[in-house]
Amino acid sequence: MVMQKYLDKAEALIEMLPYIQRLRKKMIVVKYGGSAMMDEELKKNIIKDVVLLKLVGVKLIIVHGGGKEISRWVHKVDMESQFINGLRVTDQDTIEVVEMVLNKINKELVTLVQSLGVKAVGISGKDGGLLQVGKKLSGGKDIGYVGEIRKVDPKILYNLLEKDFLPIVCPIGIDDAFCSYNINADDTASAIAKSVSAEQLVFVTDTKGVFYDKDDPSSIIPKLHIKEAASLIDNGNVNGGMIPKLQNCIDAINHGVSRVHILDGMIPHCLLLEIFMNKGIGTAILMDDEEKVYNGND
Amino acid sequence: MVMQKYLDKAEALIEMLPYIQRLRKKMIVVKYGGSAMMDEELKKNIIKDVVLLKLVGVKLIIVHGGGKEISRWVHKVDMESQFINGLRVTDQDTIEVVEMVLNKINKELVTLVQSLGVKAVGISGKDGGLLQVGKKLSGGKDIGYVGEIRKVDPKILYNLLEKDFLPIVCPIGIDDAFCSYNINADDTASAIAKSVSAEQLVFVTDTKGVFYDKDDPSSIIPKLHIKEAASLIDNGNVNGGMIPKLQNCIDAINHGVSRVHILDGMIPHCLLLEIFMNKGIGTAILMDDEEKVYNGND
Amino acid sequence: MVMQKYLDKAEALIEMLPYIQRLRKKMIVVKYGGSAMMDEELKKNIIKDVVLLKLVGVKLIIVHGGGKEISRWVHKVDMESQFINGLRVTDQDTIEVVEMVLNKINKELVTLVQSLGVKAVGISGKDGGLLQVGKKLSGGKDIGYVGEIRKVDPKILYNLLEKDFLPIVCPIGIDDAFCSYNINADDTASAIAKSVSAEQLVFVTDTKGVFYDKDDPSSIIPKLHIKEAASLIDNGNVNGGMIPKLQNCIDAINHGVSRVHILDGMIPHCLLLEIFMNKGIGTAILMDDEEKVYNGND
Amino acid sequence: MVMQKYLDKAEALIEMLPYIQRLRKKMIVVKYGGSAMMDEELKKNIIKDVVLLKLVGVKLIIVHGGGKEISRWVHKVDMESQFINGLRVTDQDTIEVVEMVLNKINKELVTLVQSLGVKAVGISGKDGGLLQVGKKLSGGKDIGYVGEIRKVDPKILYNLLEKDFLPIVCPIGIDDAFCSYNINADDTASAIAKSVSAEQLVFVTDTKGVFYDKDDPSSIIPKLHIKEAASLIDNGNVNGGMIPKLQNCIDAINHGVSRVHILDGMIPHCLLLEIFMNKGIGTAILMDDEEKVYNGND
């Protein structure tokens, strides 16, 4: 009978009660990037999760990257890409394109969120002086307009959240001379999470999570204390891209964020499954004294 | 695979997006009474629905009756029940017991709601001067301390809602001489809904809804304009108990309530299914110019 | 001449100026219980005092007991009362009756206050999660649903006071399993006074106050430092019922309440005379370093 | 026994309950002038009444005159007083002295009020642009810096009342050229009462009230409709000084003030007796459709 279908859905809703209670009015910063931004279907899934979290009362802030779209446009305008230590050398012309692409993505996300009935406001780190940066060096070499965050002024974020807007932030900052800089999106999310003392920081990535053995895909770690995370780095158990991500996690938790999640954006509804339903699909990084109690995959 | 189960639940949640958006920050008065109060399982179901609606941002007010519990206690203290035109004759001793039983039920509901993590406050119509009444006559006969509502002072309700408490109201009022009166719970819910210009008024009852032919259970009406409702009364198509209920519906809609639902409390999660998921399990009464569009049982 | 009568009254009012100034906007918790609840005339007197204090700007909270009315109803429903160490053994059936009677008294007080023109709201310790309790033992024996206060959440009290309602509290709490418990009304008043850092805590009782010699009625003590109060207990100079009362006083003052009064509810207008006009009709308990300056009976 | 005395006082207080309830949070403008300002004892009495009204929650505004003190100082600085139609010709030198004397009295009243524990702020019609005036002519003759009120900007009064200060106003205004003007204190009180839609306007004067027969002291009128007041003026039943006073009363009531009192400042506690205890010691002017119900001298 058709009614049973709806009853099942009602039951599914009711099961969410404890999760809604746990996260209402809490602040969560989501870094949204990687492949999950390329696939239209995955993108819609993520945004639906975001909107649902917003509607049940979570105070969300989205930080996004630009990913492959930047390379596409650099190519489109006939510029050459140069890399040092894997980081794009970002000269005056390049930062102009980078910023344009990031703002384009920013407004697309605003539109997507609003198409689901939630008012969003897209800002860059320039707006309201949100992100103040200094120049980053890489191995002592000047890689151009790539910035490190010196100071976050979260007033504009509080302002938008207070009025029930969803802030969507793109990682562009300005230095003391008011030049534009591209900033790593992970660093941006982490810095913002620290500045607002977020309850959770979530990285939607291209990896499954953190592994005990980086070469063994079955060794994924559902819960990880920051002490263990530091050991993994020290022991060389995590590879290149994960090292700065884990350092961001440790740093965030040491500055008042309660929990950081590393999720695979390719899993549909990864945000709901991990941060809302606590199903352990990725890796959660915790303070050392927090018990790894309410475990997922149960 | 176990993960599919969670994915299904996430999808169920996502389907709720438009319903959450439609009802967030709207005011809904629920009259909760009848058999649905006697069965512990049904009671928990209803309260879970209430809590979920509260948590996704609906501004709920619960009005409850006393039902068979009143008779049980009247008997327990060795008092006789006398009825005129089907209404209990309520003398000084009886109103004392009635009020005690209603307050008992009131605090039980408060406890039940709070056990699900939502703060509730149980009040009677005396508190903050919420319900001011006059004596009701029945066919010209004095039936004692049975009241008709003269005035609602909703200040205490706004106050509690503003601070995120869930108000639970029992239908006791006072007259100008500060005597206690029992009031019909349907009338109370309707009067409160009008006084706060509620979006919806919901009657959780012992009936399936309204029927085109009161003797044909298959003729239930999912959507009913108030003009049609008036016709049903005029044509004698509705029986005794339903007449005042329908009149309350018409009255509420004529005073600014957008929609009134009559639901069968025996259907699990009737609140979610009808007012949240719009599944047409009962009868919705509408303004004459509202299209009967988003139909249930689809 | 008749005018002189009014002039005298005007002068009486004017004499109140310093007392009004001293207590305006101060928080006072009044525990109202004992024989003063049984006599209609005395009850009205007390409530008039309460209303006057409210109207001149004192932020009052009333906590009441149930007294003999509980026994009357336990008897009425044909239940047996059993006592251990002078405490009523409170089984499931008994707590149900106790709670009903306390709520009945609660709403009667609400009505009485409102008949004098002040809006009151009656709540129990369940509402808004005000009183969270654990089970009390007596001499190691289980006496049933008699509770000890573990935590007070005063949000609902602040909320009601802020909107100019007078909160009237009955001493029923809930434990972690959401079971109801009867709590000693003195303990409740003291716990609430501590949780809101009340200026004063007042016990309206059946005793004249504290005596230097419990057998000498002329030895009543108008002002008592808490150190002296502790000595009286240690030296066996106070008898049974007064010991926990004095301990409550000492405890309240050690937790930020400035002054506690023990008054005889049989004296008309005892509240006005003692806390407002400072006439020393009972015993005031003070911090050790407070001078016993503005003495009564002057 | 000494206790009876206090009990009587407590009873006197309790009798005040309905009056406190009636006037709490209501706005009352008191014009204080005449002989009642000259006698130190009477002055203290009036101010005590003012302070009591303030403390029980009345929102009071005091407007005062200068009376004989002005003449004393004009004489003291060796200036001549000239009068046209009974109005002082107020040249540049005179207005300077008038303003100084009024401000002196103003600050004395502030001090007196504060000595009784209430914070007051003394302002003139210049402060915050409260009183904007035009030049008054008398029988077509220029009598100098004597002003008529053109506009009241009550923002500063609302501001002070909101923060619980008692505003005390002296009747000095400024014209478009920012020159100082003396204004009649009755006119000032009336204009302010109209601008804030005061509940009551009270004139503390040197007369007993209004008489049916101006030559028969026993014919004092306790309650007077404005239609009757207009008749008394038309029929010549009131003498000179009373005519503009009555016109002010009629005007105030026609602009939203509910009731105006004319009282004899020589009667101790005249404010309490008339506006608080409603003892009918002067004349109350009412709207035509208001019943002369709650009568004094009862």
Add this chain to the structure above:
Amino acid sequence: MVMQKYLDKAEALIEMLPYIQRLRKKMIVVKYGGSAMMDEELKKNIIKDVVLLKLVGVKLIIVHGGGKEISRWVHKVDMESQFINGLRVTDQDTIEVVEMVLNKINKELVTLVQSLGVKAVGISGKDGGLLQVGKKLSGGKDIGYVGEIRKVDPKILYNLLEKDFLPIVCPIGIDDAFCSYNINADDTASAIAKSVSAEQLVFVTDTKGVFYDKDDPSSIIPKLHIKEAASLIDNGNVNGGMIPKLQNCIDAINHGVSRVHILDGMIPHCLLLEIFMNKGIGTAILMDDEEKVYNGND
């Protein structure tokens, strides 16, 4: 002597007093576009004027266009520009570039404002659902993603102004299907000015203003009633580009804007000179009943 120079400047400041008083807390919408955006020196001048107006308390909203920068980028990415009736045909690829360029300019203006010490926030019409549009046709022909404003939701603007941010708006809107549209910047400024009932609307343009005779540069009109403006259009006295601009002016004034200015952005400090110092460097359009009093060039 060097001090004289500073004295002169102090005097210049003092002369501004009446202008500051006139415009403080008033809302002014500035449409900034044309050649004044191409020249770095002129741009800085305009922005300095904007910042000064903001700092003395004017509530400013900036709307900007894209001008030649759009064409430059369309060319840069090897796209062809097609025009119908002088309007760019804006297909899917073109709107993407247009939006990127407008956002680029938007953030440059944010940076420029912030380099002068004022916090700005750059938004497009998508953010917070500010600008909702429908498709525009030109002579019945589809010119693609070029929009007409259907609705303005100014909540985000009020929100930013309230928190002392300067909102800078780029003219991109969305339709019901959440597609992006380019909107004429003049239309956008006018629609926003109407929606917030701005005191003034200012067009910074490439023209000197409005002329009595479009072929006689000496016939510039300093003040123009909307009736006269309508005549100029009807009589063919204004040429192509000015017609929609004047219609926007008339429309804005008919919807509550007090005054509209058309200024030549090539004149340094045109904003200060015209709207602040009232020096008549362009054309001010007024309501018909407003006197053309405080004239410039005096």
Add this chain to the structure above:
Amino acid sequence: MVMQKYLDKAEALIEMLPYIQRLRKKMIVVKYGGSAMMDEELKKNIIKDVVLLKLVGVKLIIVHGGGKEISRWVHKVDMESQFINGLRVTDQDTIEVVEMVLNKINKELVTLVQSLGVKAVGISGKDGGLLQVGKKLSGGKDIGYVGEIRKVDPKILYNLLEKDFLPIVCPIGIDDAFCSYNINADDTASAIAKSVSAEQLVFVTDTKGVFYDKDDPSSIIPKLHIKEAASLIDNGNVNGGMIPKLQNCIDAINHGVSRVHILDGMIPHCLLLEIFMNKGIGTAILMDDEEKVYNGND
């Protein structure tokens, strides 16, 4: 060409940007006294500066003295002036005249400010209990009603500033017995500056500033650390009147005021030139660790 004149003024305004930014929303207490109060032209200049600072957002509080006007009135009413150690012996009659004159000046300043379009409110230290004093002795001798400040209650100042009024304070206070006292205006300004933690305290005086060599007018000190100021006093390098002034400066800075200025009121626009344009026309006293960087006369 006449336009150049306006352009120059626009440039002068633009130059003010950094100064407006530095002082907006900062609190500055100005002591206004001495000869600058006697000359009508200078008075207007000072008040214009005050009004401009207010309009660009500085939170100003003015404290004024009475100067020679007091002597003039003492003489006018035929009283003798007696001095001890240079301080006027102030008996009951004298304090009455002093207070009248100070209030007269106070209201004149209120009028002057309001004639320039800013709402001001004139208060004395009595109003709202602003200034509580004790009797001052001079060399052990009683000099009458001359007071020393014991306590400042700045509530009324915050209240007026919050509502955008400009408070103007005259230095009269009251003691515990509610007697009036004259207080030194410098002391009053300093005490108020400390109580509100003002950013700056400014003394408008009759001296050019502080000199390294009191006998060498060319040795004026533009910036002075408090340690140096203390040395100047210790070494006898400053003469009589300057000693208490410098002590006030040191005291204010030690209690949280950032900077104190001593200015010559005879220099037109001294307030603008020194505190706004930082042109070093007087002496600025700084904390020891503050660099004497942004120097004037540049």
